[in-house]
Amino acid sequence: MIPAEFDYVAPATVDDAVRALADAGEEAKVIAGGQSLIPVLRMRLAAPTKLIDLGKIAELRGVREDGDALVIGAMTSHYDVMRDPLIGEHAKLIAVTTSTVADPQVRHRGTFGGSLAHADPAGDLAAPALALDVEMVAHGMDGKRTIPASEFFVDYFTTALRPGELLTEVRVPKYTGWHAHYEKFNRVAQAWSIVGVAAAVQVEGHTIKQARVGLTNMSSVPVRAGGVERALIGQEATPEAIKTAAEHALEGTMPVADGNADIAYREHLAKVLTSRAVTAACR
Numbered sequence: 001m002i003p004a005e006f007d008y009v010a011p012a013t014v015d016d017a018v019r020a021l022a023d024a025g026e027e028a029k030v031i032a033g034g035q036s037l038i039p040v041l042r043m044r045l046a047a048p049t050k051l052i053d054l055g056k057i058a059e060l061r062g063v064r065e066d067g068d069a070l071v072i073g074a075m076t077s078h079y080d081v082m083r084d085p086l087i088g089e090h091a092k093l094i095a096v097t098t099s100t101v102a103d104p105q106v107r108h109r110g111t112f113g114g115s116l117a118h119a120d121p122a123g124d125l126a127a128p129a130l131a132l133d134v135e136m137v138a139h140g141m142d143g144k145r146t147i148p149a150s151e152f153f154v155d156y157f158t159t160a161l162r163p164g165e166l167l168t169e170v171r172v173p174k175y176t177g178w179h180a181h182y183e184k185f186n187r188v189a190q191a192w193s194i195v196g197v198a199a200a201v202q203v204e205g206h207t208i209k210q211a212r213v214g215l216t217n218m219s220s221v222p223v224r225a226g227g228v229e230r231a232l233i234g235q236e237a238t239p240e241a242i243k244t245a246a247e248h249a250l251e252g253t254m255p256v257a258d259g260n261a262d263i264a265y266r267e268h269l270a271k272v273l274t275s276r277a278v279t280a281a282c283r
Helices: 014-027 037-042 078-083 085-090 092-098 104-109 112-118 126-131 226-232 239-246 263-282
Strands: 007-009 028-031 050-053 063-066 069-073 135-140 143-148 153-155 166-173 179-185 195-204 207-216
Touching (some): 014 135, 028 037, 063 085, 069 085, 078 112, 092 179, 092 195, 112 126, 179 263, 195 263, 207 226, 226 239, 226 263, 239 263
Parallel strands (some): 028 050
Antiparallel strands (some): 063 069, 069 166, 135 143, 179 195, 195 207
16 A cells, blocks of 8 residues: 655754654654554554654664663664674673564664664563663653653553654663573564563573563563562572473563464463573573
């Protein structure tokens, strides 16, 4: 199908983009990589009067260090995120998860911030963002503010961004020396995750000192598996201990049935994939 008619603007700075968004009001849409928005426009599930393209804003791209955190520009492509040496050293879970997103074409065009702002519960990047306690930086006409990941994801395709705000950067605490793995299950290659598990662990000797675990598509928002984390801390990194901890994976989840899986199957996957993700990370 062909999208409905709309006006198009491509600002060169964040300030210009914020002003354009404020002027356009609620009928505007922001396009980052376009991997989610373009299909929606073509099917006319959305018909904005104005499309604001962030592609020309250079300041929204790249990764840099800022003290004990990494700052990832919202328009940084998945491809650049997964290959960035800073992310590989200090936020390995972000790198390994991003490498599983869709296919090479999508990873070259899609953006890190665009995926998070889209807030699809089946999207892969929200779970590691929640698990690692990242912070989202939003810019609006009233200035900028920081939103913890635990407050950013509100509901299906809904975030804490206010009308007129743009997600401009993501601040990721450093987890230097941590091991990480992302395990997901989908029906066919490149499809959305039926369930996914993001796991990062700090291991000393054979003992798990700290653990961070996030679940994909087990609720309308990503879920932090706090019960799994608490059960892992202080345990020997053995298959038995990890499997026991994975029994806590369903705490705080609210999975739904759809054409891909019923609730019982998703619950089974959550436990199995949690065990696999933590085991792979510990190895």
